């Protein structure tokens with residue numbers, strides 16, 4: 001066992017570089033880019049709606065990049081874009097419709113991440129009629145299997161003096177027979193002539209307390225994209241937290257399987273650091289699911305806290321200096337070997353310990369991350385073991 005008695009040193013920079021590579025690869029594989037297309041006449045309230053859902057910073061993203069003459073792409077972050085269309089009016093209508101058709105056709109040949117994932121078709125309530133352009137666009141979205149939510153914007157009064165509802169007219173004209181594809185919204189709080197305040201409507205809930213645009217959009221988006229949407233919408237904190245948790249759980253399974261692959265041929269416990277790039281990739285990605293970018297320093301802190309807790313069970317200790325050093329503990333079983341199951345289980349429990357720490361501190365994540373320590377990690381690691389008793393058994397004897 002001479003080899004295992006030796007200390008091993010690793011350069012943290014190298015580790016981080018590998019971790020980043022793994023994270024980027026998995027991010028691609030789990031497709032978390034989000035592209036929302038918003039269409040409707042000039043003045044329909046598209047920009048106002050976008051601001052209401054995604055927050056005011058979206059408005060200040062400049063003038064966007066023209067994709068075609070009548071379609072502009074507004075990159076909000078590196079993984080979230082809004083495509084805004086112009087010219088659904090009579091004159092430019094044919095042109096815009098064919099540009100949208102060409103765009104969707106071209107996108108079909110691209111990776112999922114680069115495609116448009118959902119369309120919001122905005123029809124203003126004011127003049128109580130639906131135009132040819134709007135109908136044709138709706139048909140095109142259907143033709144390309146693009147989930148579309150038809151949105152009546154600037155909602156103020158659904159029924160006219162005869163009791164005919166504009167929402168019924170639109171649903172009938174577009175053959176929408178499920179409300180999950182339809183929403184009336186008022187994106188601005190307005191005051192009517194009587195001085196009565198009309199509150200924002202239909203973004204989170206409608207006036208009967210049913211799901212609004214945000215829940216419906218989340219439900220229609222594919223996995224991965226819906227996680228990004230939940231992160232970027234600004235209204236529904238509960239959705240943001242639940243979606244982050246759900247997505248993080250999936251990511252943890254994914255990375256645990258990767259870690260299992262690293263130890264497919266058993267590795268000595270003292271080679272524990274071979275797993276760390278995968279685990280740091282996971283920590284980075286889970287942080288990302290919670291809307292956080294973590295720095296190299298933070299990654300180091302979390303990784304160190306983790307090995308400080310889990311490593312002891314494997315008879316190893318981590319010394320942190322300019323280099324990370326694995327030190328076998330004397331009288332331990334550091335000569336043992338880590339197989340795929342132990343590697344996957346350790347990674348899973350690490351992920352869940354980190355996830356529940358973030359979940360408990362959802363309202364002050366930045367703080368929570370910068371103050372993570374071995375003691376805190378120990379507490380959450382122990383909790384994770386109680387929560388996953390079968391997994392805990394896998395590593396208990398180690």
Ligand SMILES: Nc1nc2c(ncn2[C@@H]2O[C@H](COP(=O)(O)OP(=O)(O)OP(=O)(O)O)[C@@H](O)[C@H]2O)c(=O)[nH]1
Pocket residue numbers: 040041042043044045046047048049086153154155185186187188190
């Ligand atoms: N009362 C009321 N006014 C709204 C609502 N949404 C938008 N508006 C107003 O309608 C006008 C046009 O809204 P925008 O959001 O700029 O419309 P747009 O569809 O982005 O227009 P273009 O960018 O020109 O295509 C603005 O004056 C908004 O303040 C709403 O829900 N209620």
Ligand SMILES: [Mg+2]
Pocket residue numbers: 046047048
């Ligand atoms: Mg606009």
